[in-house]
Amino acid sequence: MPEAQVYLDNQSTTRVDPRVAEAMWPYFTEQYGNAGSTSHAYGAEAREAVAAARASLAAAIGAAPAEIVFTSGATESNNLALRGVAERPRRRGNHIVSVVTEHKAILDPLQRLERRGFEITLLPVAPASSSDVGLIDLDQLAAALRDKTCLVSVMLANNEIGVLQPLREIAEVCRARGVWLHTDATQAVGKLPVNVAELGIDLMSFSAHKMYGPKGIGALYVRRSSPPVRLEPQIDGGGQESGFRSGTLNVPGIVGFATALDLCLAEMAAETTRLRSLRDQLYAGLLKAVPDMLLNGPALDQPHLRLANNLNCTFPHVNGEALLLNMKTIAVSSGSACTSASPEPSHVLLGLGRSLDEARASLRFGLGRFNSPQDIDIAIAAVAQAVHHLRSLTSR
Ligand SMILES: Cc1ncc(COP(=O)(O)O)c(C=O)c1O
Incomplete structure (x- = not known):
């Protein structure tokens, strides 16, 4: 200690809330099946727990269960969103817009894409002396969008200074130009009401360990309707998570994630x-x-x-x-x-x-x-x- x-x-x-740890415990010790096993009750139990957690997490953010892709955390979710869009063979173009104050889990993947030939525009934010401190300017965002912009990524709540970007207005600007919008909402989900449908977001990253849940489990919301967002998977294997992210599901983590968000909402x-x-x-x-x-x-x-x-x-x-x-x-x-x-x-x-x-x-x-x-x-x-x-x- x-x-x-x-x-x-x-x-x-x-810290993991003791109520979360308690909810997770049986999935280590008794119901430890692989959610992908179809030949016995252990698998079925794990699958049921995952389905219930998925439905609960989806409802908490105004999404459909099929729109939740479990990952190892927000870093992976951000990478899947950025690279997943960038690597689609039929994307709109090779230009991505983001913000100078994003987390490194956005800025670093963008830097790597830039080295591979993508054009990255990082918008500035209003200075400390301004009443809009930390906010992007919507006119600058609109002016930055090009016909070949394939994605905009703007975080909802900043992890260092706590500023909240006007996501709904940002989504309107993006939608008017037919550009997908990703948000890193890691610091916001569980702290304030976040509804992806109301905000008009296409992709959203969030993570359990910022909301009194366990480390090593997160999710990416991927809009699946009118029209669905298409992503190039970054981890291939058993085809879990509709092929978006292969790998045996972290059942205790997923149960803990859903319990943690339930408690935050309540x-x-x-x-x-x-x-x-x-x-x-x-x-x-x-x-x-x-x-x-x-x-x-x-x-x-x-x-x-x-x-x-x-x-x-x-x-x-x-x-x-x-x-x-x-x-x-x-x-x-x-x-x-x-x-x-x-x-x-x-x-x-x-x-x-x-x-x-x-x-x-x-x-x-x-x-x-x-x-x-x-x-x-x-x-x-x-x-x-x-x-x-x-x-x-x-x-x-
Ligand atoms: C805004 C933001 N994005 C991404 C991350 C990375 O999340 P994770 O630790 O779940 O990979 C963090 C914190 O670490 C964060 O604060």
Whole structure:
């Protein structure tokens, strides 16, 4: 066990809710059949569990069960969406539009496609000084679309600054030009109502471990009607998931995924209010202790523009990594934890126009289901102490 810490890194991953673990357990120990086995009851039981979970997940996002493709997580879902469209022999063309502040699980596959001859346009976002901070401009999106654009990919909720893009309006722009729209909704599903039909989305990635479910299971929503979205499979084999993604299904993971999303939906309204109040407590406490602190992302009184559980702040004149080393009691992240293998400053904060030093002096707090007001008090004290300590060293 790591030293006792207050966990405030829920944008990176979440603890599995004990109710989710309980629902998964029988599928490890008793109903452990392969959902593809047709010759015995073990297989049938597993198949039934998968069908029920698929139906429940589909209903939760306004999709049909056949439109859910299980994957190993949002990284794989994003890769399947981008490469799956790009590699279709009869796609519209070789141009893809996305955004500078996307997760690396979008930007890296796009870079690879670019090396293979695709043309990639990355839209900028409004700077930190703007009231539209982090948002794309719909006119710029419309102007970027070409006759040979085969896909637009815009994330719903940003994993670092929590900004919510106007997906419905984005979908209208894409639809008017007959271009498919993919969204990486990994940080949004389970946190806010997401309905693919209402939003007008063609493809959507999401993942269980951001919503108190297990790691290693995710899904890609693929629209199958009027007209169906066609994808080139990226993993061939047994033909599972209608041939979109071969491989033995992760039955306990799938059951846990559906249970996790069910719980999020049931508790969403109350939990959003609770997390917003914890976040406001955190912001107020930090600002009192460090008055020159900067907020990264939309204003806190704009709930329609941001996730309730995210707070990203810059503490000028300190180094984020040094801050982390000086805060033994809290687990937070400097930049995106998902890309922590690379120490460079956050491309999202740079995309907002923050300087290299400001980006390096930033922390991301991701609040979650298991946090209490006491946790927030501990975090405020830890950050205040570390910032003052580091500043005292440099001012000597
Ligand atoms: C926005 C976003 N997309 C994709 C991912 C990758 O998801 P996964 O860990 O399920 O592959 C993450 C987090 O890791 C994320 O925050």
